Amino acid sequence: MIDFSKLGKQSQSSSIEPRDIFMALPEKSEYYEYPRDVQSEVWKQWFESRDNKNTIIKMNTGSGKTVVGLTILQSCLAEGKGPAVYVVPDTYLIKQVCNEAKKLGVKTTQDEDDYDFIMKRAILVINIHKLINGKSVFGMRRSNNVEIGSALIDDAHACIETIGSQFMVKIPSTNDAYNEIEELFDSTLKTYSEQKYQEIVKQHDPYSTMLIPFWSWQEKTQDVRNVLNKYREDDNIKFHLPLIDIYLSICNCIISASDIEITPKCIPINKIQSFEQAERRIFMSATLADDSVFVTSLGLKTTELSNIITPDKASDIGDRLLLFPQVINKKLSDVDIKTILKSLSQEYNVVVIVPSYKRKDFWEDEADLIMDYQTIYDGVAKLKSGHVGLAVLVNKYDGIDLPDEACRILVIDGLPNMRSEYNSFIQSVNPSSKELLREQIQKVEQGMGRGVRSNNDYCVAVLMGKGLSDIIIRANGKQYFSKATQKQFELSQQLWDQICEENQTPSLEEIFSLADYSLRKPRNKDWIKVSKDVLSSVSYDTQPHFDSISVAFRNAFEKASISQYSDAVKIIEKVKNATTDERTKGYLMQIMAEYINFINPAEAQQLLLSGIQYNLGILRPIQGIQCNKLINKTTSQAQAVVDYIVENHLDPNNYVIKINAILENIAFTQNTASHFEAAIKEIALALGFVSSRPEFERGKGPDNLWGIGNNKYLVIECKNGTITDTIKKHDCNQLNGSKIWFENEYKGNAFFCTPIMIHNSCVFDYACSPDPSTRIITPVLLDKFRNNVSKFVENITKVGTYKKVGITQQVLSQFNLLGDQIVDCYTTPYTIK
Incomplete structure (x- = not known):
């Protein structure tokens, strides 16, 4: 029945200011x-x-962001x-936002065909997958796309990871398309690196990857x-x-035994037309x-973001005490930390965020609850x-709330994984990449924020892993924390x-006794006061900060997407000329x-040839290069150790952190081949030897080559992922081939090499x-080596x-780390089954 008394009447409130709207909401909870x-x-x-098209709002977790966002859209x-x-x-947060809206008295819907949404009276709440996909109703239809007037992206940094995965074609090896694409590049892969080709295509090694050379990719894009x-x-x-089709020629393609991954150099977000055209x-x-990610992944212009909206002070964040046990005491192991956390979990809820299922296995024996994407809702x-x-x-x-007693101790265990195989490639080629460092640090901070959800909440955050300590302390990754987290x-x-x-080496119990200041009830008033005081002086930075290289990548991508390749080159060349880091310079030349x-094409090959002078890890040119022989240093090994310390600007603490981070990667662990080989090279340099990775750097030769003095070399093949009882024929032939490679490259110079295999077994088939x-x-011998380096x-x-120098020489000898001692102390003869 129609109620005619409702017709012709205006809304009671005509204000469009968010605060007035909030105060006038008639059905909001007390x-x-x-x-x-x-x-x-x-x-x-x-x-x-x-009236600005694009606005960035930064607020700390737990400061009422959802209410702010809903009210802003109500104002729109x-x-x-x-x-x-x-x-x-994600879907979990859809429910959370809708529940919050219901308490607030704001009308929402999850259906874009809902009458109230169409009539612009209700807010549509969706996840980022719904907005951005190749069949999106918000811009990928030929007609009748759902219009957007005002869009609000909450937890934008978390959404960006999903956006990246949506703009990626990932084809598993079980798919026929994988086989057909692999066949297109079969000869290219063989020519570029026969060894890698065999590992991926023939042996199905799960840990090998190859970047398809761009000249072949561009030629065969169609x-x-x-x-x-x-x-x-x-x-x-x-x-x-459909999201990347027209950009295919300027995509990167990584092939592995498990899948083929195709990704654009930046995200062409304009493909989602309704979002692009939103007012x-x-x-x-x-x-x-x-704020570089807003440019690279969301296509915002630096000129549009002259001002960022923030609260006046950072006092909206809760109390967070941070512990980094393996920085405080370098001798502590992961097992030690796990044991004490299990003990503390008898009194407090302890939540450990791990980067992978593999790392989950480390905790499984002590875990009371394990949560992944399938069980997270019930677990929370x-x-x-x-x-x-x-x-x-x-x-x-990101994306979950663990307030108050739900989480009093939050643990970040190790470095978060890279978003894509291409990012892993960049990390191997350019470890000093600020973009990747920033991405990992920001993810760590997002994780740390799960346990503090309001101004009155409190939590102890524990950071674990020598790799994490390496990037936060030695690589100064803490500069990418927010100001409030830096203060904490x-x-x-x-x-x-x-x-x-x-x-100087406090026990684990002494370190974790610091947690009592935050956790033990009644809570320590002095700690609460000083914790609040340090934040009261922190003002949010309203000026955006961009990494010049990331911005250049975006600008060059946009030029290349409209075939203005010369302009794209000039943009990258400008930042290349400005950088002082040689490996970054070489990567930019690629x-x-x-x-x-x-x-x-000829000039491109010449540029690669020049770039290799700065970074041996970048793509090699078609015509190949002459192998620069690894020549032993004329200085003493001890002097080379001191030179390494000086060249890397390492004080004693940072030297310990750096070496521990390297040693953490020297372990028998599956799916770590690239990190292991890089660590083997780096530890050699740290011990005063010369070292290279011929197979990685030139496509031929052993995994690692050490020059240990007196014309002696170690030809090393790394099989740290092995679990077999014997050494297989393929691995044996590979090492024999590497010795032949050495003899061909170094013939006529009285050089001598010892072929070494790092393997789970010393018995050949x-x-x-x-x-x-x-x-x-x-x-066992690898552990002995690691312990002696430590x-x-x-000492x-x-x-x-x-x-x-003199003392360094003595200590090298004391722990059997001189060149002449390595083979005798850390290797063993083989047997044949």
């Missing part, structure tokens, strides 16, 4: 009687600049800037497109290919320190409802300093060559014919001995 100060501050700033609707869409990283179109109804292709786009994120509910104990969360650094890190470090003054190849001089490094570092970093 909990929302008044807004928080930080919410009012953000609303006011946004309203004054609301009131002003006639609808339809309004609220976008979150052939690749034909294959992809042939299988375009496959789920791996149909939701992804207002609001990006809400945590208060992270670098259990933690919120009471005491669970020790919970492990697999690769989930500095305050916590002052606590560490005080206990180290009393004992990017330049990729664009030059479209207009002058009966069908093998190893060179008689072959030696084996077994897990003891060496510990030369003592007061009065650091950087003293």
Whole structure:
């Protein structure tokens, strides 16, 4: 029945200001009687600049971001800037936002065909997958795309990871399309690196990858497109290919035994037309320190982001005490830390975030709860409802709330994984990449934020892993933390300093006794006061910060996407000329060559040849290069150790951290071949030897080559992922081949090499014919080597001995690390089964 009394009446409130809208909401819960100060501050700033197409709002986790976002979109609707869409990283958060809206009295829907959404009266709440995919109703239809007037992306940094995966075609090796694409590049892969080709295509080694050389990729782009179109109804292709199809020639392609991964150099977000044409786009994120990702992944212009909206002060963040046990005491092991955390979990909920299922296995024997993407909702509910104990969360650094007693101790165990195989390639070629360092640090900070969800909440955050300590401390990754987290890190470090003054190697119990200041009830008032005081002085940075190389990548990509390749080259060349880091310079020259190849293939090859002088890891030119022989240093080994310390600007603490991070990667672990080989090279340099990775750097030769003095060399093949009881014929032949390679490259110079295999076993299969001089490094011997390197570092970093050449020489000898001692002390003869 129609109620005619409702017709012709206007809404009671005509205000479009967010705070007024909030106060006038008639059905909101009593909990929302008044807004928080930080919410009012953000609303006011946004309203004054609301006519900007793009706006970034930074607020700390737990400061009421959802209410801010919903009210802003309600304001947009009131002003006639609808339809309004609220976008979150995952399905779990859709429910969370809708529940919050219900308590607030704001009408929402999850259906784009909902009448109230169409009539611009309700906010559509969706996840980022719904907005961005190759079949998106928001821009990928030929007609009748769902219009967006105002879009708000919540947890923008978390959404960007999903956006990246949507703009990626990943074809598993079980798919026929994989085989057809591999066949297109079969001869190219063989020519470029026969060994890698055999590992991937013939042996199906799960740990080997290859970047398809750009000259071959560009030449066969249309052939690749034909294959992809042939299988375009496959789920791996149909939701992804339409997003990158027209950019295929300027994509990167990585092939491995498990899949083929095709990714654009930057994200062409303009493919989602309704989002691109939205009148207002609001990006809400945590208060992270670098804004380059808004440019590279979301296509925003640096000129558009002259001002970032933030609360006036950082006092909206809760109390967080940080512990870094393996920085405070370098001798502590992961097992030690796991044991004490299990003990603490009897009293507190302890949540451990691990980067992978493989690392999950380390915790499984002590875990009371394990959560992944399938079980996370029930797991979080259990933690919120009471005491669970020790919970492990697999690769989930954002998008969940663990307030109050749900999580009193939050552990970040190790470095987060790279977003793509191409990023892993960049990391291997250019370890100093600021973009990748920033990405990992920001993910760590997002993870640390799970345990503090309001101003009154508190949590102890524990950082684990020598790799994590290496990038945060030695590589100064902490500069990419937000200002508030940097302050909390500095305050916590002052606590560490005080206990180290009393004992240079404090016990695990002494270190974790610091947690009592934050956790033990009644809570320590002095700690609470100083913790709040350090944050009260922190003001948010309203000026955006961009990495010049990341911005150049975006600008060059946009030029190349419209075939202006010369302009793209000039953009990259400018930042190349400005960088002082040689490996970065070499990598940038490879990017330049990729664009030059479209207009002058010969010049592209010459540029690669020049780039290799700076970075041996970049793509090698078609015509190949002469192998520069690895010549032993004329200085003493001890002097070379001191030179290494000086050249890397290492004080005693940072030297210990760096070596520990290297040694952490020297272990018998599957799926770590690239990191292992890089660590074997780096530890040789740290010990004063010369070292290279011929197979990685030139496509031929052994995994590692050490020059240990007196014309003696070690030809090393690394099989640290092996678990077999014997050495197989293929591995034996590979080592024999590497010895022959050495003899060909170094013939006529009285050079001598010892072929060494790092393997789980020292027994060859009966069908093998190893060179008689072959030696084996077994897990036991590798551990002995690692332990002696640790003891060496510990001894030369003592007061009065650091950087003293004479003492360094003595300590090298004491721990059997001189060149003449390596083979005798850390290798064993083989036997044949």
